[in-house]
Amino acid sequence: MEAYILDWLNTMIRFAHFITGIAWIGASFYFNWLENNLNRQAGQKEGIAGHLWAVHGGGFYYLEKYKSYPNELPKELHWFKWEAYFTLITGFALLVVIYYYNANSYLLLPNSSISAITGIALSFFGLVLGWLIYDSLTKTALVNKQNIIALIMLGVVALFALFYQQFFTPRAVFIQIGAMIGTIMVLNVFFVIIPSQKQLVKACVDKADIGNDLVFKGYIRSRNNNYFTLPVLFIMLSGHFPMFYSNVNPALMLVLIFITTVLIRHYFNLKGEGKKGTSLVLALVVILTASVFYALMPQKRVLSENAKVVEYEKIATIIEKRCATCHSSNPRDESFSVAPSGFILDTKEQIINAKDAIYSRTIASASMPLANKTNMTDEERTNLANWLISLSKEK
Template identity: 35%
Template sequence: MDLVLWEWVNLCVRWLHVITAIAWIGSSFYFVHLDLSLRHRPHLPPEAGGEAWQIHGGGFYNMVKYLTAPATLPEELTWFKWEAYTTWISGFLLLCALYYRSPDLYLIDPGILALTPWQAVLASLLTLSMGWIGYDLMCRSALGRSDLRLALAGFVYLLVLAFLFAHVFSGRGALLQTGALIGTMMVANVFIVIIPNQTKVVKALLKGEKPDPALGKAAKQRSLHNNYLTLPVLFLMLSNHYPLVIGARYAWAMVGVVLIMGAAIRHFFNSRHAHKPSPWWTWIVAALGLLALVLLGLAGPADAEDAAALRGAAGDIVISRCSMCHTAEPGWPGLAAAPRGIRLDDEAMIDRNAELIRLWAVQSHVMPPGNVTEMTPEERLVLDHWTAMAAP
């Protein structure tokens, strides 16, 4: 009953996380588009910064942005913040339900660093908080006076952290931790900087006072970061489903490539929204980035150089190293059913799933997770020889 309950918790929290993430990203992209498409027109009041006409749902919308408070404000003012907060809360609950509940499966790889479960969870929590603090201090430092210098410093900062995570956590855990840190940075930008600064500006305008321009500038800068980090964080959150990414030898370098690709794609759309010349070169950057990801994935798993030339019985290896989870009634704590519904507890099932075995245990070393059953390099080589012939 306990396993069934946790399965439902996993499903419900993941569903909530996806729904709120869609709402947050959707509203974020919409307002970026709206802000960039505003146009100054003679009929607008002096306090207006521009307007945009839009059509949707069978009607027309006239959106006007006020740089200062208008003469009157309605009683209800919509604040777009709960989408971001709920996305992070549900994401953290999912992190607890999966990674922190079973760190030996998802966070730890003894071949990288022999952490105990509590050490892995503590390292994850500390790097989430300290990673945000480091980024926040960087933004408030002299680097923050230049968007370009800050962006370059932030890129190096995230790449270094991804490299460090790759030497502390499992491949799956390292990329998830990097994505979770970026997500934390984005939500903290909203909670600690953007919303508080907007609140101060609104209060000043309603009092007839001139707000501190630094408040708007800081909020705008953090909003810009969130805009350019959205696509990379989505890639990292989805990466745990793709063994050739999380099991790659240079998975940490993929983080840098994805950051560049995401920034290039967002720059293209931001330029289009602002009615500037379309920077088509950004798609060349994105295509080259995709090629780089494929090449990094083809470099092989992290410990491919340790493989020795031995052959043996592939079926016995799968039965001894994989079937305790991939069976009708898994014997591993925390699993209610065979992962992905894949059973590997008899020869017919093993033969049928040869291609998946090659993908998850040979071309990447994601399975067994964290190598909890201690599959050896020699055994992986045996699987390599067998699946090369058996896989379609």
């Protein structure tokens, strides 16, 4: 019953996180696109910095951006903040339900030298420390040198990943770094962007001057969030694909993901602003992506001529002890009420039909069993590999 309730919590919270994340990131993408595409040519109306015409959903839209603020504060003024706040709330709830509640299964490496409570504390501490480091950087003179801040944050990601991979499962390292970046984005909204907008509204009411610092502060944090978006999205998604974190150094892979996705975002920003350099950025993205593709390409094992024939009975025992604890019609692992992804290995026919998936997860990437919770040995993997390869040869 407990696993069933957790499954429902996981589903509902994940669904809410997905919806609020779409709303927030969609708004972020739209406003950055809007900023990049405003018509700022001479001849604007007084007080207007730029305008834009658009057609969508069967109608024409006309938008204007003020240089400072309108003569009178509108009665209805739309704010964009709750999407970000609820993305953080639901994201942290997911972290608790999946990784903190089942810390020994999902968060910590098997036979970890630290306790579950210590692991959870380290994870939460990282969320806070990541924000403090970033926030401190952007309050220095370096805020005017965004390239340097980007390089420093890349180093921060690498150092945190190197630290966490000493204690956390590779997948948990990915989720931790993604959660840290996501937290920075939301706290940018809460502590800087929204307060700056409130000061802007107050200035409109009081008819006061707006300093350049106020406008720049909100702009730069919003721009940073724009660059953080693709890394955090890809990190969260890649956590579901073991090829990105198994049999590779998680810290190195996260650095490559960070660089590649930031370059993708930079390409679209340059293109939107009509600036040069898009071809070079695109070429770098292609080279990095191709390099990662080649590096992660699984090496197909070849059955040795001297390899012993492995009987199915031996394989059935391995599957029963190491895999079917979760992947069964009646999982014995307390973390699951049903087999993950509906992947069941109760019969010989089911095992044979799933031979490619079994090879990919237990041999090529060694991502299963999850965090090797059931302690599958190298000898068992070799026997399983030989049996699976022999199956392919029989065709």
